[in-house]
Amino acid sequence: MKTLLLTPKLPQEYILKDGCYYNSKGKITEWSITQLEFYSTINTQHNCTKYVRFHIKLAEQDKTYSFDCPLALAIEGKALDIFFDYQIYALCSDNLFSKFISSVVKLSVFGQTPAENYAIDQGYLKLPNGKIVFGLGNEVVNVSDEDPVISESTIKLKKSDNSGDFTSYLDKLINSSSFPPAAFIASLVAYVKPMFENELDEYGFTIYIYADSGLGKTEFSKLLSDIFEDHDNIVSLSSDKYAIKKAAKLKDSLIVIDDLNRTVSSRIRNSNEAKLCDFIQMNQSSGNCHYKDIEVKLDNIAIVTAEYVIKNNSTINRCLLVQLENAFDSDELTLLKKEHGRYIAFLKDFILWLCRNYEKISDESAYYKSKNDNSNIGNENSGKLKRIMRTYQILCITLDIFKRYLKEQHDLSDEHIKDLSNICKTSIENCINDTIDHCLTDDNKIGREFIDEILLGIYQEDIVSADFAEYSKEAKKARKNKYLQRYVFYFDGSYLCVEADVLTNWLKTRLELEVVPSKQKVSAQLRYYGLLKVIGGEYTSTISEDKSRKYYQLYLQRLKECQAEIANISADEVHYWWDGSSSSSDYGSWGDNSNDCFENIDDQEPY
Numbered sequence: 001m002k003t004l005l006l007t008p009k010l011p012q013e014y015i016l017k018d019g020c021y022y023n024s025k026g027k028i029t030e031w032s033i034t035q036l037e038f039y040s041t042i043n044t045q046h047n048c049t050k051y052v053r054f055h056i057k058l059a060e061q062d063k064t065y066s067f068d069c070p071l072a073l074a075i076e077g078k079a080l081d082i083f084f085d086y087q088i089y090a091l092c093s094d095n096l097f098s099k100f101i102s103s104v105v106k107l108s109v110f111g112q113t114p115a116e117n118y119a120i121d122q123g124y125l126k127l128p129n130g131k132i133v134f135g136l137g138n139e140v141v142n143v144s145d146e147d148p149v150i151s152e153s154t155i156k157l158k159k160s161d162n163s164g165d166f167t168s169y170l171d172k173l174i175n176s177s178s179f180p181p182a183a184f185i186a187s188l189v190a191y192v193k194p195m196f197e198n199e200l201d202e203y204g205f206t207i208y209i210y211a212d213s214g215l216g217k218t219e220f221s222k223l224l225s226d227i228f229e230d231h232d233n234i235v236s237l238s239s240d241k242y243a244i245k246k247a248a249k250l251k252d253s254l255i256v257i258d259d260l261n262r263t264v265s266s267r268i269r270n271s272n273e274a275k276l277c278d279f280i281q282m283n284q285s286s287g288n289c290h291y292k293d294i295e296v297k298l299d300n301i302a303i304v305t306a307e308y309v310i311k312n313n314s315t316i317n318r319c320l321l322v323q324l325e326n327a328f329d330s331d332e333l334t335l336l337k338k339e340h341g342r343y344i345a346f347l348k349d350f351i352l353w354l355c356r357n358y359e360k361i362s363d364e365s366a367y368y369k370s371k372n373d374n375s376n377i378g379n380e381n382s383g384k385l386k387r388i389m390r391t392y393q394i395l396c397i398t399l400d401i402f403k404r405y406l407k408e409q410h411d412l413s414d415e416h417i418k419d420l421s422n423i424c425k426t427s428i429e430n431c432i433n434d435t436i437d438h439c440l441t442d443d444n445k446i447g448r449e450f451i452d453e454i455l456l457g458i459y460q461e462d463i464v465s466a467d468f469a470e471y472s473k474e475a476k477k478a479r480k481n482k483y484l485q486r487y488v489f490y491f492d493g494s495y496l497c498v499e500a501d502v503l504t505n506w507l508k509t510r511l512e513l514e515v516v517p518s519k520q521k522v523s524a525q526l527r528y529y530g531l532l533k534v535i536g537g538e539y540t541s542t543i544s545e546d547k548s549r550k551y552y553q554l555y556l557q558r559l560k561e562c563q564a565e566i567a568n569i570s571a572d573e574v575h576y577w578w579d580g581s582s583s584s585s586d587y588g589s590w591g592d593n594s595n596d597c598f599e600n601i602d603d604q605e606p607y
Contacts, residue, residue: 001150002115003037003053009107014100019059021100028092028100031058036108038071041119041150050114052105056088071114074105117148123252124194124358125149132358134191134252134351137228141348142355155232155250160348161341167410169342172335174420178328179220182427183207183303185399186320187224190254190301191351192398195362196369203394205387206280207303208316211324216333217305220324223336225256225303227344235279235302250300257304267538274534276304277315281530281558313439313446314530314558317387320395321435353409354401361401372396385436386565392432399424446528450517453510454503454554455563463488463506464496464578468545475502484509490545491578495533495553497543503552523552531558 015022021029037053050071057064065086069079077098083089090097118127120135127133133149134141137157143149174181186207193203211217225233234256257276280302309321354361361368372393403421406412457463465471465487478485488506490497500519507517515521523539526532533553535541540550560574567574 001039001117002146002148003039004112004115006036006038006108006112008033008036008104011100011103011107019057028096029090030060031056031088033057033104034064036105038109038112038114039117039150040114041117041152043119043152044121044125049119052109056086071105071109075102077102115148117150119152120149121151121153122155122250124355130359132355134355136253136348136351137232139348141351156229158227158229158344159341160345161339162345164342166342166346166349167406167412169336169339170346171420172332173223173343174423176328176332176336178216178324178326178332179223180322180324180427180431181424182320182395182431183209183220183224183322185395185402185424185428186322187254187301187303188350188402189394189398190252191354192401193301193394194252195354195358196365196394196397201369201390203390204318205301205391205394206319207301207322208306208309208319209303209322209324210306210309213307214327215324216328217324219328219333219337221256221303221305223340223343225254226340227347253300255300255302257302270534270539273310273312274532277310277312277530280304280315280318309438311446311528312530313528314561316435317385317439319435320391320431321438322431323434349409350402350405353405368397368400369393372400385439388432388435388439391435392428395428395432396425399428446525447515448525448529449513449515450507450522450525451529451531451562452566453507453513455559455566457506458489458496458559458576458578459563462486464491464576465489466491466493466578468492472546489554490543490551491556492543492545495555496559497551497553499549499551500540526552526554529558529562531555531562 010016010021013023014028016032019032020027021032033054034057035055037055038050039053040048040050042048051068052071052074053066053068055064055066065088067082067086069082073079073082079101080094080098083097083101090100092100118125120133120140122135122137125133125135127147127149131142131147133143133147135151135153137155138151138153139157140149140151173179173184186205189203189205197203209217209221227233233250233254257279304319309316374389374393399421402424403417406417406420407414463486465474468490471487471490474486484505485502488498488502500523504517504519504522507513507522523532527539531554532539533541533555540552542549543551543553556579557571560571563574564571
């Protein structure tokens with residue numbers, strides 16, 4: 001960090017004597033300001049804040065305090081709390097003390113330009129000189145005293161253990177009979193993926209660790225993630241807004257979600273699963289997350305520990321399933337936990353190497369993507385598996401980067417690196433195949449015919465109204481005269497709302513359907529593809545416009561993702577005539593109401 005050193009200047013009515021300040025009435029302090037430092041910080045939103053660093057020497061002791069105070073607070077005489085936090089008191093009134101500090105700061109900084117620094121919280125930052133640094137907790141990796149950067153993070157990194165060769169720790173971790181090394185490589189993706197992402201390629205996914213109770217899921221996840229003293233990267237979904245705000249701060253980092261446990265209560269299970277699904281989908285959203293009054297960009301790799309795999313295709317294809325089949329050997333686990341400081345040392349060293357090679361690796365991104373291209377996998381389900389294969393690609397890329405790091409930074413032998421690579425690659429392929437199997441097996445059981453009919457209807461037919469008065473009027477007529485209402489769906493600006501009976505009866509009129517619709521079957525498909533908003537564990541709920549009836553509320557963005565799979569386009573290109581420029585409260589905004597992106601949709605299966 002750069003600072004401008006200043007000599008403190010006193011107002012005329014004060015003098016410095018024997019390390020204390022005096023005015024005409026006598027001694028007012030038992031300490032003195034030996035030096036001031038003046039600097040400013042510019043954050044990622046380009047907001048600039050000026051600071052003064054005080055160096056205080058106690059007159060009767062050898063003790064010296066140094067602390068920072070925003071310039072505005074010091075000038076306004078509001079620095080008392082900061083002084084008192086360091087047990088620095090005055091022998092005069094608080095009012096006089098405030099005026100004294102304010103006067104000293106004003107006189108000292110007048111006409112001076114603060115040294116300019118760039119604030120970093122978490123993640124990568126490129127300095128004006130081209131140097132790449134990384135905020136990891138309250139530490140900045142790849143920084144020197146001359147670099148104009150300062151950490152503003154309140155998250156404290158645990159101490160690392162540099163006493164031994166941490167590559168031996170990695171050997172134990174990767175060769176463990178209980179530890180699937182695919183999860184280790186997946187955890188490194190958090191630090192590698194920013195080099196390979198652009199507007200077309202985003203590589204976010206969730207590490208979904210599942211196993212029966214007692215097999216060590218929590219301990220396993222801690223080995224990869226427990227690097228902060230107050231466990232600041234562990235997120236609880238019990239408070240949605242707080243969890244999202246907390247996760248948003250941990251950019252380019254690894255976070256952990258609380259356990260998803262089995263429960264006999266379907267209401268609690270539905271609520272917990274819905275919160276988890278929403279969070280995973282928001283964390284992998286291409287744009288900003290809009291949730292209630294929050295608008296943030298979530299950019300993490302998350303670890304979820306669970307006792308079972310949720311039945312939700314739209315969520316699972318955003319995950320890497322990692323199954324723990326064997327319980328940890330107690331001696332092995334004790335050793336890995338005891339030497340965990342070496343893992344933190346490795347992580348800092350790996351990130352340091354990434355920072356120093358950031359531009360080089362980024363320039364070679366096309367090579368790595370081409371080498372690990374799996375877009376032509378020759379599978380009839382390749383469209384459905386696109387997200388999973390993208391996860392497979394970034395895992396293979398990260399493994400390549402890890403091997404390069406071991407060779408360049410630690411000069412491991414080719415044979416040693418090959419052995420570690422083969423173990424990791426086999427584990428990655430097993431986890432990817434497990435993820436695919438869960439998606440395709442459940443696809444065959446659940447089906448998708450109702451979803452496809454809904455997509456066809458809302459695109460081709462006049463069955464959606466964005467005017468509730470109009471929608472309600474038509475619905476009342478239909479109920480009174482016992483016929484199918486004209487407007488099946490009401491669009492409230494965020495969700496497509498539809499009553500369960502109305503949707504089921506409308507689907508029954510679709511002669512093409514081979515499966516007879518029922519509320520249970522329709523609800524199962526909507527849940528499985530992540531279309532339903534769940535409130536308090538219930539799949540139907542009232543809406544603000546109508547408190548007397550309950551509705552399914554279908555996420556607009558997830559409908560567009562399903563539509564995009566059929567049309568083989570990006571979800572951002574999907575527009576409906578009735579959604580205009582409105583945006584989902586959960587997943588951002590999606591363009592205008594043009595339909596040109598569907599010019600070839602009639603050629604797509606299954607229509």
